[in-house]
Amino acid sequence: MCGDRLHTDIVGAAAVGWRTVPVSGDGLLAGLDPTAYCDRSGTTPIGA
Secondary structure, eight states: OEOOOIIIOOOOOOOOOOOEEOOOOGGGTTTSSSSSHHHHHHOTTTOO
């Protein structure tokens, strides 16, 4: 699952066992480093 919203896209997909990729080039995380947000939400993006 690819998404720019951690609460709905990433955490939701991870909760059902899907692999996730946070998108930070566009959308809600545009221009931000998603690492801190992933750490706080307990998710680990692919390649991390």
